[in-house]
Amino acid sequence: MSFKIVVLAKQVPDTHNVGADAMNPDGTVNRAALPVVFNPEDLKALEMALRVKDQLPDATVTVVTMGPPRAAEIVKDARNRGADDGVVLSDMRFAGADTLATSYALSQAVRQLGKVDLIFGGRQAIDGDTAQVGPQVAEKLEIPQVTYAEELIAVNTREITIRRRLEHGTECVKAQLPALVTVTSAGADCRFPNAHRMLRLAKEEVRMINADSIDADMERLGLKGSPTKVKKIENVVLAHKESVVLEPTEAALNELSATLIQEHIL
Amino acid sequence: MNNVLVYCELSEKNTIADISLELCTKGRQLATRLGCRLQAAVLGSQVKAAAESLYPYGVDDVFLADDPRLSPYRTLPHFDVLSKLIRKEQPQIVLFGASSVGRDLAPRIASSLRCGLTADCTQLEIGPHDDPKTGKHYEDVLMQIRPAFGGNIIATIVCPETRPQMATVREGVMKKEVFDPAHKGTIIPVAVEASLAAADQAVQILSREIEEQKIDIKGAQIIVAGGYGMGSKENFQLLHQFARLIGASVGATRAAVDAGFTEAERQIGQTGVTVRPKLYIACGISGAVQHRAGMEQSAKIISINTDPEAPINAIADYTIVGDVMTVIPQFMACYKNNLK
DSSP states (O other): OOEEEEEEEOEEEOGGGOOGGGBOTTSOBOGGGSOEEEOHHHHHHHHHHHHHHHHSTTEEEEEEEESSGGGHHHHHHHHHHTOOEEEEEOOGGGTTOOHHHHHHHHHHHHHTTOOOOEEEEESOOTTTOOOOHHHHHHHHTTOOEEEEEEEEEEEOSSEEEEEEEETTEEEEEEEESSEEEEEOTTSOOOOOOOHHHHHHHTTOOOEEEOGGGGTOOGGGSTTTTOOOEEEEEEEOOOOOOOOEEEOOOHHHHHHHHHHHHHTTOO | OOOEEEEEOBOTTSSBOHHHHHHHHHHHHHHHHHTOOEEEEEEESSOHHHHHTTGGGTOOEEEEEEOGGGSSOOHHHHHHHHHHHHHHHOOSEEEEESSTTHHHHHHHHHHHHTOOEEEEESEEEEEEEEOTTTOOEEEEEEEEEEEEGGGTEEEEEEOOSSSSEEEEEOTTTSOOOOSOTTOOOEEEEOOOHHHHHHHTSSEEEEEEEEOOOSOOOTTOSEEEEEOGGGOSHHHHHHHHHHHHHHTOEEEEOHHHHHTTSSOGGGBBSTTSBOOOOSEEEEESOOOOHHHHHTTTTOSEEEEEESOTTOGGGGGOSEEEESOHHHHHHHHHHHHHHHHO
């Protein structure tokens, strides 16, 4: 019997390498100027999925992502690293989705894949940091969730054992399958793309599907399906304090340290 | 009905976690503003005393689910009990800590109730909302305010059409304050048997390792924090020397943590800890809004930066324009001299 693993992944703006042109003069985000990357924790999730596949001979790994057509890049990357196949959910009708609408679309896409045994995803994406989509997909598919996973301890076709992060420590949990696991940045680094796979798969197209192919209630997609609305966006205006600017001279630093000691701050 | 509900987390000692007390303080303000009751949900084992400890924070009713299967926290038992409770009581607002528990539970609840959830809010207020598309007017909705995208903007999020309105808040962002030491509330027991029979099975905890918190900068009176501008892990050591000299704790920005300069526990900001020391010394920190969200309530701020235009300087009481690697040793020498 085959064992099906799904990895939920996202292509995200590389918020760690935001250049000066990342914002338009009017304060909106200049998406064109932002480089994109495979969301880092999703790569950790892919590695955990591949480790499960290493242990279960009949297992397959399918990447599911939602985004613009360009998101096919991360499916290709994942394939080169060892995933079997992948699909991009791309449709303007998904635009403006908050986490609830996103998790609905993803869960419907996963349903189209038939019986799925394990779902992995990063704990959160670096462009939003909400950590909501994983648990929401698990709820929609009515399967248990194991969040904040750091290490795969054991797996068989019926259950998975995971070490997961707590606020002050860790715990080992055993979950019955099917289950959804979200992986933190403490997970093992993803293996590199394999040169043979890159050559072999270079010409293989990535499957693109739209809202019509996931049997979805259109009212629950995109902006329409999103209960959270952005009321207001404000550019950050810093309230200027009366700031004393000091040159790093001995006299200035001496006076500052003396003042702070005198005021019982130091 | 339509009250404000706080989901309360328990500490390892089975007391109410600080984050939840902070949420009760905020929840009290919201409930008073809305003219409704502040309610809390406490799910655990032998937690009656913990539940009663909430009254001084202004909690009017505590929904108490007491069962060994609810401790330690596991997603499905808590999800089942809490989602049923919310369906029955129909609060207008539900608040969760943005902790490993709250961030595990809240999204699953929001998905089940098909309501909105805003993560990591830094401010919560009640106000009116006019929908620009439909022209509909809403009174008294929850304004969920958080920094967003790259930290250059502050977004106000509303969920006008769906209830409850749910938000998570990080520990330390809101202030914990006793509302009235004499305030008395009531305990409302919650029946759990039907929920737990099914939800108890799927996930088992095999073992738990609770770590003594090695690094805890939350309560520090003085913080020396380093950013990406520190340049390297080696240079970061200078901050530890500086901190030892002046009796401070060492903090960091996300950029410094991501670059591997120091431990994640030291991260200050929206996705790290929030601090309010009497002195905050920002070293090589440009001051993204997410970072400032975690430190701008410091009583005094000193910024040491080569860039006179760094955003952090705008909220600093003192800005020292210069290279951290030369300014800090100079400052340490001056400090030693002045102590004599």
